[in-house]
Amino acid sequence: LFALMYVSRRIDSKYKTDYYNRVMAFYRYVVEKDLSLSLAQTDMKGNRSLRPSEQEDPDMYVHIVKRDKNGIYVSGAKAHTTQSIASNEIVVIPTRNMTEADKDYAVAFAVPANTKGITMIARPLKETETTMDDSLSVIGRENIEVETITIFDNVFIPMERVFLNGEYDFAGLLAMMFPTFHRFTAISYRAAMADFLIGTGKLLASYNGVDDKSNIRRNLAVLISYKETLKATAIASSYSCTYDKQASLAIPDIIFTNVGKLFANENYTDVVKNIVDIAGGLVATMPSYEDFENSNEKTYLMKYLAGRKKEETMERVRLFQTLREFISSLGSLYLAGMIHAEGSIEASTMELCRSYDYSSSIDLAKFASGINDELEK
Amino acid sequence: LFALMYVSRRIDSKYKTDYYNRVMAFYRYVVEKDLSLSLAQTDMKGNRSLRPSEQEDPDMYVHIVKRDKNGIYVSGAKAHTTQSIASNEIVVIPTRNMTEADKDYAVAFAVPANTKGITMIARPLKETETTMDDSLSVIGRENIEVETITIFDNVFIPMERVFLNGEYDFAGLLAMMFPTFHRFTAISYRAAMADFLIGTGKLLASYNGVDDKSNIRRNLAVLISYKETLKATAIASSYSCTYDKQASLAIPDIIFTNVGKLFANENYTDVVKNIVDIAGGLVATMPSYEDFENSNEKTYLMKYLAGRKKEETMERVRLFQTLREFISSLGSLYLAGMIHAEGSIEASTMELCRSYDYSSSIDLAKFASGINDELEK
Amino acid sequence: LFALMYVSRRIDSKYKTDYYNRVMAFYRYVVEKDLSLSLAQTDMKGNRSLRPSEQEDPDMYVHIVKRDKNGIYVSGAKAHTTQSIASNEIVVIPTRNMTEADKDYAVAFAVPANTKGITMIARPLKETETTMDDSLSVIGRENIEVETITIFDNVFIPMERVFLNGEYDFAGLLAMMFPTFHRFTAISYRAAMADFLIGTGKLLASYNGVDDKSNIRRNLAVLISYKETLKATAIASSYSCTYDKQASLAIPDIIFTNVGKLFANENYTDVVKNIVDIAGGLVATMPSYEDFENSNEKTYLMKYLAGRKKEETMERVRLFQTLREFISSLGSLYLAGMIHAEGSIEASTMELCRSYDYSSSIDLAKFASGINDELEK
Amino acid sequence: LFALMYVSRRIDSKYKTDYYNRVMAFYRYVVEKDLSLSLAQTDMKGNRSLRPSEQEDPDMYVHIVKRDKNGIYVSGAKAHTTQSIASNEIVVIPTRNMTEADKDYAVAFAVPANTKGITMIARPLKETETTMDDSLSVIGRENIEVETITIFDNVFIPMERVFLNGEYDFAGLLAMMFPTFHRFTAISYRAAMADFLIGTGKLLASYNGVDDKSNIRRNLAVLISYKETLKATAIASSYSCTYDKQASLAIPDIIFTNVGKLFANENYTDVVKNIVDIAGGLVATMPSYEDFENSNEKTYLMKYLAGRKKEETMERVRLFQTLREFISSLGSLYLAGMIHAEGSIEASTMELCRSYDYSSSIDLAKFASGINDELEK
Ligand SMILES: Cc1cc2nc3c(=O)[nH]c(=O)nc-3n(C[C@H](O)[C@H](O)[C@H](O)COP(=O)(O)OP(=O)(O)OC[C@H]3O[C@@H](n4cnc5c(N)ncnc54)[C@H](O)[C@@H]3O)c2cc1C
Ligand SMILES: Cc1cc2nc3c(=O)[nH]c(=O)nc-3n(C[C@H](O)[C@H](O)[C@H](O)COP(=O)(O)OP(=O)(O)OC[C@H]3O[C@@H](n4cnc5c(N)ncnc54)[C@H](O)[C@@H]3O)c2cc1C
Ligand SMILES: Cc1cc2nc3c(=O)[nH]c(=O)nc-3n(C[C@H](O)[C@H](O)[C@H](O)COP(=O)(O)OP(=O)(O)OC[C@H]3O[C@@H](n4cnc5c(N)ncnc54)[C@H](O)[C@@H]3O)c2cc1C
Ligand SMILES: Cc1cc2nc3c(=O)[nH]c(=O)nc-3n(C[C@H](O)[C@H](O)[C@H](O)COP(=O)(O)OP(=O)(O)OC[C@H]3O[C@@H](n4cnc5c(N)ncnc54)[C@H](O)[C@@H]3O)c2cc1C
Structure with missing residues (x-):
């Protein structure tokens, strides 16, 4: 979250927005409730030589599909998010710098993992299980982190949890x-x-x-x-x-x-x-x-x-x-x-x-x- | 077997032995019966900074424990022999050069895999099995080679299958x-x-x-x-x-x-x-x-x-x-x-x-x- | 010259040109007179992210500046040509593939080293000289190859020595x-x-x-x-x-x-x-x-x-x-x-x-x- | 000299010697007079698979040839000592750990560069000179460090400049x-x-x-x-x-x-x-x-x-x-x-x-x- 604090200050000072306070409020909330977080940054990306807005399927990068005065609606998927299954909140940030055409892809927010519209599909556990069966080794038993594909299907994010909303010039930072x-x-x-x-x-x-x-x-x-x-x-x-x-x-x-x-x-x-x-x-x-x-x-x-x-x-x-x-x-x-x-x-x-x-x-x-x-x- | 042909000629010419003919007889036998072979060369080796004859446990390298006029008796174990489970005959040769003190370790022979006194313990198949279950991949299903530890417990080898018997100066070659x-x-x-x-x-x-x-x-x-x-x-x-x-x-x-x-x-x-x-x-x-x-x-x-x-x-x-x-x-x-x-x-x-x-x-x-x-x- | 033989055949068969015979004639000439050749391929290149025809100074790659019925006139410079000083003939070929816009840069020819309009500037000999002075080592004394920058200032090349003349689609080959x-x-x-x-x-x-x-x-x-x-x-x-x-x-x-x-x-x-x-x-x-x-x-x-x-x-x-x-x-x-x-x-x-x-x-x-x-x- | 301070303390405490004070006295002398030092550690070494005392020529490592109550006499040579020509004092220390047999090679001391019996032979300057002649580059002109072979021919070292004198168990440290x-x-x-x-x-x-x-x-x-x-x-x-x-x-x-x-x-x-x-x-x-x-x-x-x-x-x-x-x-x-x-x-x-x-x-x-x-x- 430090990165969000650092960057939100800069956005606020350029665009007179109020992101820093939102980030700090979320930060205090997490600390108080002792919540665990996972970070979803890497998008699915489809064709890697095209920018987000140029993809055949617009959902290859998580993006804003609708805005209303209470919040935003996002769709798309993030690949390999570590520990998302076990965490309370997912923090979403852009995976790369963006141009003006990618405006709707310049989005960052936090959302409870169990929000409606979010589906997670884990990487195969077969291998880990193989290890777990083996009563001799500790390494496999103790280190089970699971990565997921995290899918957002028109998920609503209330405004106070939105940390970037189209300010594409800050996506890279x-x-x-x-x-x-x-x-x-x-x-x-x-x-x-x-x-x-x-x-x-x-x-x-x-x-x-x-x-x-x-x-x-x-x-x-x-x-x-x-x-x-x-x-x-x-x-x-x-x-x-x-x-x-x-x-x-x-x-x-x-x-x-x-x-x-x-x-x-x-x-x-x-x-x-x-x-x-x-x-x-x-x-x-x-x-x-x-x-x-x-x-x-x-x-x-x-x-x-x-x-x-x-x-x-x-x-x-x-x-x-x-x-x-x-x-x-x-x-x-x-x-x-x-x-x-x-x-x-x-x-x-x-x-x-x-x-x-x-x-x-x-x-x-x-x-x-x-x-x-x-x-x- | 080419290596045996090559080396046996040289031993014969130095020691007036008859190894080359034995090797050729074995070779014809294998070809006729269309037998499959596995090669057991690598010994268990115990302490790698000691020579075979210096090991605490003499069985760390396969060696001759007894000789009689019909053949030799060998003990010891070979590590990671590929395909030994599936093969008809095991060919055993030394893993390194030998000195005079290692004379009994300078031994080469061929022996049917199902001979009394031979035990094979395979490497774990768990991993391969994991792959085999997966109906999508062919690679695992088709490539199942299994390595074994091949143990010789006082196994008799008839003379006509013995290809090196103490000529330590040829072990290295x-x-x-x-x-x-x-x-x-x-x-x-x-x-x-x-x-x-x-x-x-x-x-x-x-x-x-x-x-x-x-x-x-x-x-x-x-x-x-x-x-x-x-x-x-x-x-x-x-x-x-x-x-x-x-x-x-x-x-x-x-x-x-x-x-x-x-x-x-x-x-x-x-x-x-x-x-x-x-x-x-x-x-x-x-x-x-x-x-x-x-x-x-x-x-x-x-x-x-x-x-x-x-x-x-x-x-x-x-x-x-x-x-x-x-x-x-x-x-x-x-x-x-x-x-x-x-x-x-x-x-x-x-x-x-x-x-x-x-x-x-x-x-x-x-x-x-x-x-x-x-x-x- | 083998490359020229190989490629000229292909050009001839596509464009009904007569390059192969020119190459063979030059080849026989070289063999008969026992001439030494040097190969000038690498151009000066200027800005490496621009194509030949896009350079600020058009002479950064050797190119045709004029054509008449007897031959072509070329200008430009080739960098680091090994042994050019000591050779009788310089063979010039393109350094890279060319597009239609680079047509005049798709040029290959042979020319005597002492032709008017050719200037060569050698790499410094200081280092080699240092070695030559040392009476102990042979390596420096015997291996003196000298690279030059070879400059062409409106040099005339008679038609029978021209081996590529605008067929840009063969420059790369x-x-x-x-x-x-x-x-x-x-x-x-x-x-x-x-x-x-x-x-x-x-x-x-x-x-x-x-x-x-x-x-x-x-x-x-x-x-x-x-x-x-x-x-x-x-x-x-x-x-x-x-x-x-x-x-x-x-x-x-x-x-x-x-x-x-x-x-x-x-x-x-x-x-x-x-x-x-x-x-x-x-x-x-x-x-x-x-x-x-x-x-x-x-x-x-x-x-x-x-x-x-x-x-x-x-x-x-x-x-x-x-x-x-x-x-x-x-x-x-x-x-x-x-x-x-x-x-x-x-x-x-x-x-x-x-x-x-x-x-x-x-x-x-x-x-x-x-x-x-x-x-x- | 910090290393000498560090080690001399340890020798003193084991052998009740007085090296630390000698080192500190030398240190103050250097600081006061603003002297430049060079460090001669690497010996010529001759046959690298033999210890110092096993060499055919005992002078392959610098060693003590005579001791009297005022000091020691040393012979041998140190290879590639940087800046020794330009420095006032040479500090000599052992190049490796030593055994009891190498006792006389366990020696460390400081000596003025112009002491009788010391000869220095510099590495060739040809190369550096080449560079110096070139009026364009600064790098060669400014960075002239010269390494020498530093030869000691029965050189006397007064006791107060001797920092190791046979305590072979500290040579390695x-x-x-x-x-x-x-x-x-x-x-x-x-x-x-x-x-x-x-x-x-x-x-x-x-x-x-x-x-x-x-x-x-x-x-x-x-x-x-x-x-x-x-x-x-x-x-x-x-x-x-x-x-x-x-x-x-x-x-x-x-x-x-x-x-x-x-x-x-x-x-x-x-x-x-x-x-x-x-x-x-x-x-x-x-x-x-x-x-x-x-x-x-x-x-x-x-x-x-x-x-x-x-x-x-x-x-x-x-x-x-x-x-x-x-x-x-x-x-x-x-x-x-x-x-x-x-x-x-x-x-x-x-x-x-x-x-x-x-x-x-x-x-x-x-x-x-x-x-x-x-x-x-
Ligand atoms: C175990 C694990 C845990 C992870 N945990 C997290 C996490 O918690 N949160 C999170 O957000 N991410 C996580 N990641 C994702 C990680 O950051 C990405 O794997 C990484 O950024 C690479 O992206 P990618 O996997 O999509 O590979 P790709 O981007 O597809 O890269 C594949 C190859 O293509 C090349 N390539 C791609 N695009 C281009 C281009 N335009 N030009 C030239 N070359 C290109 C790359 O250099 C690479 O060589 C995790 C990954 C792993 C493996
Ligand atoms: C998949 C597989 C299939 C194989 N198939 C066969 C086969 O069909 N038949 C067969 O005979 N063998 C087979 N081998 C065995 C193979 O030849 C050995 O793995 C190899 O020779 C290394 O021996 P090692 O495994 O005992 O390792 P080690 O000898 O224990 O070596 C381990 C490490 O210690 C080092 N080391 C060992 N001794 C010394 C020393 N004295 N001085 C310095 N360093 C030392 C080695 O360099 C190495 O880095 C197979 C191995 C594998 C992995
Ligand atoms: C001792 C010696 C003898 C030689 N003899 C001959 C000879 O007899 N005849 C002859 O014709 N040539 C000769 N050469 C030239 C040789 O073929 C070239 O040095 C080589 O092709 C590299 O070209 P360059 O020196 O112009 O380097 P550059 O092309 O300037 O390359 C420098 C760096 O820039 C990179 N680069 C350049 N352009 C691009 C680009 N567009 N995109 C990405 N990266 C780029 C390169 O990969 C390289 O890392 C000789 C060279 C040497 C050193
Ligand atoms: C520019 C320069 C400046 C220097 N300045 C100083 C200085 O100011 N003061 C100073 O004291 N020294 C100085 N040195 C010396 C430097 O510390 C030595 O070069 C270095 O320790 C290697 O020693 P050597 O040159 O004798 O090589 P060698 O010891 O001869 O080594 C050559 C090769 O043999 C191997 N080798 C040697 N012995 C064995 C062995 N027993 N077993 C296995 N392999 C072995 C080495 O690993 C190496 O690969 C300088 C050196 C250079 C190049």
Whole structure:
């Protein structure tokens, strides 16, 4: 909601609107009632090379279909909204910048999840269920977030919950600011995931008796660097935050935030490669829980699945099984999440290049090449 | 079996043994009866920094426990043997080079899969089953290979099926030659997989209306390059094969084979990254088959899951579902397979650096730096 | 010239022109007189986001300024033409595909290098000279190719040397076919360069006593893979060539050629990283030839620059010096050459994605996802 | 010197020595007299797979050859000492950890650069000179740091300047702490370099009219990410510093520092690739200063070297020339510096893996896989 506070101030000051107060009222309401929120930003988008208003089916992006003095009516659908099933309120904001033609698509609001006209269709749980059945692993049981397609069929939104209503020139700013705040939470979640992998990698290599080999150290260094680089950009981003007077908010540094996000997106598959390299083939072929229930098979398995020391066998087995779930059952979820969450690589690259302030770099280049005799600063 | 033919000739000529004839007899037998084989090379290995004979539990590598005039008795276990459940005969060879102390571990033989004393424990089928249930995808249903841990408990092998029996100085050559031949088959399997991904990527991007964007082209170029580089190394490897007179065999070029294998190992996660990048978040959140059975939900889904054109919606849905299975349910299998099959990256790097003939490179370096005045050739 | 033969046949058959005979006549002339050629394809290009005919200055691409019955008059300039100074004839072809508006830019011809109106300005020789002075290294002395900017100021080209004269629809094909043939030569030159680096890397690591360390093997494997992958794509490309009946020519496979070229472009800096990693800091700080002339300093240097064995010291010194020249003095030349020669990465990616035949991949994807029940082939 | 303060406290407290006071006295002396220091840590090392005391020539690492009550006598040589020629005092510390056998190699001290018995041999200046001659570029003229081989031939060091004298168990800590502090300075120098490249890349792409193309944005994002990731790790490292009571010093966080350093080492060639990709072939073939002095050639050059706008031509030329010097003349220096300075990649990877505290990661892995029921913290 910080992004809404930040942007609403700016809209109000340009258009003499009253969004900031609406946002603050909603914010207080959420805090008081201890409500959970989900954020629906990403639209279905149809043909990605057309703008919202150019789509064959106008509902490909959520938009205003009718306005009356009490509120607005919206239709369309948002893709992959995390946790919407479990939350009380859905916050809807635009997914991208808009032009004048896309005016009706420049819309932001909050709405209770159980409002009439809202339908949610969840991603398949099969995979998660597979994991849940397995009594050995905790990871699947504890981490069940479910994404939905969230469909709006002529849903009424009362005026006091409308936070953007056609001011298309602010859609882009709002679309950009939301993830900026959001990425902080993302960092801690990702760091935890990396921690799981670092620990698993270190243990599996130790069980194999090879954790101090040069090649394994290279693998571990990739896992460690992934986590610590994310943490570093998060720290740098808060440390270099700017204070926004209008909204009384500290804004995390956009460049550090984006650099960290892009690093996370681009390097996650490298992390996967390195943990699989450490683990070896058993990450695919480790027998499952049931095989350990047959006592004859169990004896063989406990004998042959030993690594360095017999006593560690069961730990080794569980780590392999859990890593398999992580990579397999939860695989597409984590891969898509790490590569796409909060915007695809291309979108983030574009944003980074646009928001970067090149002036001091250009000064230095001109100075170094003798074009300018002095550095401006 | 070509590797056995090749190596047995060499052992025979050094030790006056009769392995080549045994191998050829077995080969004729297999061809006549049209038997299927599986190859058990990779041992359990326990502590990876100890040699076979140094392990706490001597059974960590398959080895000879007794010899009599009719044959040998072997114990130990082989990890991840592909297709052993479905095959008639198991061919066992050493997983690495051996020293004199590892003499009893220098053993190769063939044995019917249903021989007394052999137990096989399969990798979990849960994942594959998940896929099989899904009536939309073919990929899971058709590709069910199952790896097993194959345990030998004092199994008798009659002499005519024993192909290596303590000649430890040939264990390494055999261990290396087997995969060299094996990798040919691997190439075609991998190229098919890459083809599936190229087609899926091209179609998904087309449905999204973005298949000619610069960033998508970069993604597709990675997929195409993966496949075509593998194919190129395979072609170069047969083209540059050497003919072995002793065994009357064409031996694929070891360097090209290994370079192709390493390329496949090192770059597979990059392929995954690029296909996920093309696909977007729906690869994780696309609803599954059942959601399309409820007619109300189906109407919404068919409307909102459209890309460029309405008529393509169902194709788009199926491709996303199949790609999810590929990445998720079959994920750890493919990842481990692509990164480890036929030897880990470290093992292959070692092999490449050892088998490379540096002489002409060294000549050139010495000439270029003025150490030698002339190039030898 | 093969590209010209190939394309001229096609133009002739569409436009009833007589280019093929002109090309063949020129070809015979070159062979008879044993003339050397240079190829001028890349134009100056000015603003890269505008087409040739849209440029502020029309001379940014070489074009026809006047036509009479004896020939054409051309103006404009070609950038970085290799070896033009030393060659007898310059062959000029278009740098890209053209539209009708660019008609006058669709021009190809051959012209003697000393024709009136042609001016050549060479790239700076300072760097090469630096190397030439150093009596220890051969690499710089022997490899002096010089690129020029080649300027055409209203140069007359007699009709029998004109090979494209406004047939804009063939400019793209010609622009693409030329490098396809050219890249064969490029492969062998690049493989030689890689050989120099492999030999240097292997020797330097041996002198340091570390050539069998895991990390050094990884470095060497990168160098070896670079060379052997290039070679593999070259072999595959000739092996899969298609025979063109119209021009009686074997055409190398375009996909393998491009995949090899892109691999070379994308991975060259990785090669540099690995050789510098092997070499260590002395690649920058190794004293130069003159320091070895002062006998006092020489004694110290010979003592302290020893690696594994005293006798190898001078070899070690020379290899370091030569590698420094290679990376430094010749650095921008090799870097730009390896990354850009025969087309930038973006241009090659575009070409690869366009010329790739996706049909069998799409078939497979549709079959695997249950869209089609059968594979077409 | 902070590292010496930090370590000397620890030695004193174990061995009841008086090093801390010596260090502080030297520190005050340096500050008072405003002396410049250079740091000589890296030894010549000879055979890299042997320890210091195992070398054929004992002088391959600087060591104590004699001790008397007034001081010590040292021999040996240090490689690539930056700025030693221009500095007043040389600080010498061990390059690695030492065992008891290497006792005499566990030595640290400070000594005036002009002391009898010290000889310095500089790296070749040819390249730098090349650049200096070119009146257009500032970069070469202003950045002349010179590395030397610094030879010690039985040099006397008075006791009050000796900071380690055989306490071999502290050699490793000292060797590690020095670069930890040093890397802060390194960060700012590297960030400046990255700034030059960002500015140059942005300008060159603008002159070409392509700075907003997708592929160029990818290139720029690599340059920006390089700089900002370095900055982020530096910020995180100071932010997470620990305060050392013994020496009254803030110690930068070792993990963030090392992660930043490794990132810089591993990715520098990628930066080079991206700037060369942006620049195009002119980075190699841009004519030099002298060609612009001939008025005839100048007219042509000014016409044809224009990009988007005529007025920018001279700026474009200068940027290209400067970038060429940067990549070529200064090339091996920057490459070796970025890849090796303050320790090779292998050494840093080892250090990172050793100093990392795995406990919380291991906790999490055990919890997630059901081995432990609870998280320790
Ligand atoms: C696990 C998970 C959780 C998520 N949680 C949330 C959430 O809580 N709330 C929320 O709002 N969103 C959420 N998202 C959505 C996420 O932000 C999107 O996945 C991301 O923005 C990419 O959008 P997309 O999936 O529609 O992919 P697409 O936009 O379809 O992208 C697919 C590919 O096409 C390319 N592309 C698309 N358009 C263009 C174009 N015009 N030009 C060039 N290339 C183009 C992209 O770069 C990408 O490579 C979640 C996603 C995941 C995977
Ligand atoms: C899908 C699949 C199918 C397979 N099919 C077959 C088959 O049909 N027949 C068959 O025989 N095998 C098969 N394999 C096995 C395959 O060859 C092995 O997975 C591979 O050789 C790696 O061995 P590992 O799994 O035991 O891993 P490990 O050897 O345990 O390796 C794990 C990690 O430790 C490292 N490591 C291990 N030892 C050392 C050491 N001493 N020094 C430094 N680093 C070390 C490795 O480099 C790797 O990074 C299959 C594997 C898979 C995944
Ligand atoms: C050592 C060397 C030898 C050579 N020898 C020859 C030779 O003998 N004959 C010959 O004809 N040529 C030769 N070349 C030229 C070579 O083919 C070109 O360098 C190459 O095609 C790139 O063109 P450019 O240098 O003009 O770079 P540019 O085209 O300016 O490219 C610079 C950057 O801008 C990007 N870019 C340019 N236009 C666009 C656009 N419209 N959209 C998006 N991005 C764009 C490129 O992708 C690249 O990243 C040689 C080059 C070198 C370095
Ligand atoms: C521009 C520049 C400035 C510098 N400034 C200073 C300075 O001011 N003061 C200072 O003290 N130093 C300085 N250095 C030195 C720098 O710290 C070293 O270059 C670095 O530590 C690597 O050492 P080396 O150059 O001897 O390479 P080497 O140690 O010879 O390394 C070469 C290769 O061999 C590998 N290798 C070496 N030993 C082993 C082993 N036992 N096992 C496995 N692999 C091994 C390395 O990983 C590397 O890949 C500078 C270096 C440069 C390039």
